[in-house]
Amino acid sequence: MFSTILEQIINGIVTGSVYAIVAVGMTMIFGVLRAINFAHGEYYMLGTFGAWFAIDYLGLSYEASIVVGVLSTIVIAYVVGKFVMQRMVGAPAESGVLATLGIALVLQNTVILVFGGGYKFFSGGYIEPVSILGFSLAEQRVIILIVCLIVFIGLELMVTYTRMGKSMRAVSQNVECCEVVGIDVPQVVLRTFILGAALAALSGVLTAPVNVSVYGGMGELITFKTLPIIIMGGLGNVRGTFFAAMILGIAESLVATYVGLQFRDTVGFATLILMLMWRPHGLFSTQARF
C-alpha cells in the first residue's frame, strides 16, 4: 500500500518534470510580454514531430533526433517571434490571447495537413527499466528527471547572473524604463520566446518515448496543463513554476490511481479554480502581479 503510493508519487514527479520544463518557458514569456501564450503546447508538439520525422524519414538516431526536433522548433519560433510576438509588446491582454490562439490553430493544423491527423508511433529513446532504491523506473524517466534539474539550475543561474537574464527581469518589471536605459525590448522578447519554445520542444522530445504516440493535436492538452501551473506558480515566477508543476504532476498521478484515470486531465483546472478562491495571486507570490 505505502510503496504503491510512493511509486505513484515518483511517477508524479517525472510527469511534473515534463510539465515544469514546458511551463517555465511559458511563464518567462508571460514575464516579458504580459501575455499568456496559448500556442505554447504547439512547440512541444513541433519538437516531438521534428524528432519523429528525423527518426522515421531521415533514419537518424534518437540523440540526433533531439537536436533536429529542438532546432526545427527554434526556426519556427524565430519566424513566429519576429512576425507576431514582437508586435505584442505593450499590446492589451486581449490581443495576446487572440494572436496566440490564432498561432495555435495555424501550427497545429498545418502539421495535421502535412503529416495527417492519425496517431504515429515514436520509435526511439531508452525504455528499458532500471531499478533505483527498489523502484523500477524506465531509463527515459530518469533522463527526464536529470534534464529537468539541469534546466532549472541553469535557468536560475542565467536569470540571476547573465546579461540576458538580467535584461529579461528588467523587461518583466518595467518596459518603459528598459526603453529609456537602452535595452532592446523586442530583442529580449524574441530571445525569451525562442528559449521558451526550445524548452517546450526539448520536453516534447524527451517525453515522446514514454508517451509512444505522436499526433497533431497533442499540443493542446499540454497547453491546458501548463496554464494552471503557471498561474499557481505565480505568473513569471521560475521557482514557483517548478513547485507548482511538481504538485500538479503528483496530484494527477494520485487522482489517476485512486479516483479514476478519466479525471486526470481535469485535476489542473479544478485545483486552479479551488486555489484561486483562497489565493488569487498564486501559491508562491505574495502580491498581485497582474
Add this chain to the structure above:
Amino acid sequence: MSLTEVSQSQQRRDLRLPLGLLLLLAALSAPFVASTYVVHALIIALIFMLPAHGLNLLVGYTGLLSLAQAAFFGIGAYASGLLAVTYGTPFYVNVAAAGLAAGAIALPLGIPALRLRSTSFVMCTLGFVIIGQAIAKNWISLTRGDMGLSSIPKPHFALGPLSFTVSGTTAFYYLALTVGILATLGVWMIVRSPAGRNMIAIRENETLAESVGIPTWRYKLIVFMLSAVFAGVGGSLYAHYLTVVSPLTFQMYYSTTMLIIVLGGGAGTISGVVFGSLLFVGLTEALRVTPELRMIAYGLCLLVLVFWFRKGFAPVINRLWDSIGSAK
C-alpha cells in the same frame, strides 16, 4: 451642429429604414431563393449568433474576455436534450430550461472567476469548458458519456388543438430567425438602457465606475449570467436542430468561434455580431471541404484581426451602410 448637418442626417435615416426593411425581406425570403445547403448555413449562423450576442455583452460592453461560452452552450444543449429525451417536454419548455440552467450554473462559476483580472479570468473561464467536457464524458448515468444523446426530437409546438412540428430546414430557419431577431432586439434594449451605459462605464474604467456609485461587482455577475443564458438558448436550438449532443459540444472550438464572431464583427456593436456570425459561419462552411485548411484560415483570421482590424469589421460596415444610406 449646423442646420445642414441635421437635414443630412434626417435624409439618411429616411433611407435606412427602407434599407433595413429590404434586408428583413431578404432574410424572410431566403429559403425560397437559396439552396437547402445555404439555408442550413444560415441556420447555423443564426444559432451561433445567440452565444455571440451574449459574449458581446461581456466582452464588448463590459470588457471581460471570456472563453466560457462553449461551456454554457454545451450546458444548454445537454439540458435541452436531456429534458426532451427523458421527459418529452415541449420545445419552449426546453429552451427556457436550457437558458435558465446555463444562467443558474453561471452564478456559482462567476463568483470565484470574476474576482480575477484579465489573464487569470480568461484562464479560469477556459477551465469551465474543460471541466464541462470531462463531466459530459464521465457522468455516464446522466449524459451517456461519449455516446452522447441522440434522436432529440425536432421542435414541436402545441397550441390547443393546433400542433405543429418544425421538421424541415425552411421551418427551422424561420424559428431560428425569430429567435435571432428577438435576441438581437433584447440585446439592443439592454445596451440602450441605463444598465448598458453602466456596463460601458465598467469597460472603460472599472475603478472610476465604482467610485461614481455603480455596483460593478453585481453588474459583472449579472452580465456574466446573462451571457450564459444567451449561450444556453443557442445550445438548446443547436441540440434540437442537429438532434444529437455529444461531449464534443464542450469544445474550445466553439469558444474560439464565438470570440472570432464578436471581435471580427466588432465588439461593442450589435450589427457587428450579426454581420460577424454570417461572415465567419459562411467562411467555415465555404472551407468545409478541408477541416485543416478551415482551422488554418481561422487562425490567420485571428492574427489579421488582432493586428490590422483592432475594432473588427464593424467600422467598415458602418461606413458602407452610411454611404449607401446617404446615396440617392
